Amino acid sequence: MSAGDFLAMGGYGFYVWGSYIVAIVAIAIEVAAVRSRLNAAGRMSNHEQSNR
Amino acid sequence: MTTSINWFRFASPASFFALAGRLVPWFASAAALLALLGCYLGLFVAPTDAQQGEAYRIIFIHVPAAWMSMFIYLVMAFWCAISLTFNTRLAAMMAQSLAPTGAMFTFVALWTGALWGKPTWGTYWAWDARMTSELILLFLYFGYMALRNAIDDPRRADRASAVLALVGAVNIPIIYFSVKWWNTLHQGASVSLTSAPSMAKVMLAGMLVMAFAAWFYAIAIALLRVQAIILERERATGWVGELATGARAAK
Numbered sequence: 001m002s003a004g005d006f007l008a009m010g011g012y013g014f015y016v017w018g019s020y021i022v023a024i025v026a027i028a029i030e031v032a033a034v035r036s037r038l039n040a041a042g043r044m045s046n047h048e049q050s051n052r
Numbered sequence: 053m054t055t056s057i058n059w060f061r062f063a064s065p066a067s068f069f070a071l072a073g074r075l076v077p078w079f080a081s082a083a084a085l086l087a088l089l090g091c092y093l094g095l096f097v098a099p100t101d102a103q104q105g106e107a108y109r110i111i112f113i114h115v116p117a118a119w120m121s122m123f124i125y126l127v128m129a130f131w132c133a134i135s136l137t138f139n140t141r142l143a144a145m146m147a148q149s150l151a152p153t154g155a156m157f158t159f160v161a162l163w164t165g166a167l168w169g170k171p172t173w174g175t176y177w178a179w180d181a182r183m184t185s186e187l188i189l190l191f192l193y194f195g196y197m198a199l200r201n202a203i204d205d206p207r208r209a210d211r212a213s214a215v216l217a218l219v220g221a222v223n224i225p226i227i228y229f230s231v232k233w234w235n236t237l238h239q240g241a242s243v244s245l246t247s248a249p250s251m252a253k254v255m256l257a258g259m260l261v262m263a264f265a266a267w268f269y270a271i272a273i274a275l276l277r278v279q280a281i282i283l284e285r286e287r288a289t290g291w292v293g294e295l296a297t298g299a300r301a302a303k
Contacts (some may be wrong), residue, residue, distance in 0.1 A: 006095075010106035015171050019110045019164040020091075023117065025263065030156050034277045041283035045292045 061130075064141050065282045066291040072275040079272035086265035093258035103253075110168040111255070116263040118161035120270055121189060122224050124154035124228035129221040132214035144210035147217065147283065148200060149278035153270050161187060175236060181234035185227040192220040206285055 009016040094112035101108040104176050130152040135143035165201045166176040167181065177183065203209035226233075251259075286292050 010100065012105060012107040012109075012171055015107055015167040016109050018167045019113050022163050023113045023160045026160055028157050030153065030273060034273055034280065036279040037249065038276060038283070039279040041287070045283045045287035045295075047289050 063140060065145065065286055066186055067287075068142055069279055069282050069295075072279050073193070076272050076275050078274065078281075079268045083265050083268035083272055086261050086268060090258055090262035090265050093254060093261060098255045098258050099252065104172055107168065107171045108255075110164050112258050112262045114161060114164040114168055115259055116266040117157045117164060118186070119263055120266045121154060121158035121161050121186065122227055123267075124150050124157060124270055125189060125192070125217075125221065125224055128154060129217050132217040135210055136214045136218075141207075141210075141285070144206075144214065145278050145281045146274070147214065148210075149274045149281055150198050150270075151193055151200075152277070153273050155190060155197070157266070157270070158186065158190040160192060162190065169237075178237050180237040181230040182227060182238040185223060185230050188223055189227060192217075192223060196220070 007013055007017070090112060094109055098109070100106055128147045131147035131150070134140060135147060162183070165186075169178070170176050185292055196217050200213045201211045204214055226241045230236075231238050283292060
């Protein structure tokens with residue numbers, strides 16, 4: 001089986017890869033959003049604490 | 053030698069914050085490894101399906117995402133019940149932390165379902181019982197998050213959103229049994245507790261590995277998000293101050 005055959009997925013490439021890629025992107029977005037939220041929360045509490 | 057662990061210690065956000073921080077890398081690594089193994093099984097090892105050709109390979113994303121969308125809601129409703137009953141902050145924070153991840157999995161289940169429906173049923177969407185109830189689940193997650201955000205006092209937001217989450221839990225058995233109760237488009241369960249799975253062993257193995265990957269991912273991301281929530285809600289307290297001074301000293 002060639003790489004082209006693999007990507008074509010027997011003619012269902014759009015549906016199969018459309019599913020896998022969107023799932024990966026959704027997870028990547030969530031991880032990035034949570035990381036930046038945690039960083040922001042850390043900065044905010046640092047700031048608040050140094051103002052005490 | 054036996055050491056006794058005081059588990060109630062971890063019901064306090066301060067000690068749970070540290071515990072969550074230690075657990076995240078383990079769950080995240082397990083999720084990544086299982087996802088790689090699951091994709092290898094699903095895309096390279098599992099044979100072509102006799103009826104659906106290669107289109108069926110969407111199952112390795114679709115079914116784990118759909119399971120997680122329902123399971124996370126139940127866990128969220130469980131923490132809401134705990135927070136309402138015992139008035140514990142951490143339980144409410146866990147529920148708050150799970151909602152966006154549940155919504156993400158619900159979206160992925162709906163999206164992959166649409167992309168699977170087109171080649172197999174000829175349509176991206178139908179107002180079928182299971183699809184409609186899964187869409188309602190997405191709106192329940194959105195409603196839960198919107199209600200939380202609309203209330204400024206976090207403790208009031210905890211109570212109001214917990215009631216909403218508990219009432220909405222009635223939708224979960226409706227989704228799960230919809231394929232039995234109504235004979236519409238979506239097919240019945242391929243895997244159930246009462247009968248042998250109606251699929252090849254390697255397909256089943258790939259699907260279960262992906263389900264465990266999704267499970268560990270959900271735990272990792274919920275623990276990461278709950279750390280942010282704890283900092284946001286407890287930032288004026290003394291222990292966060294000690295944490296902040298500790299972090300500054302470590303730099």
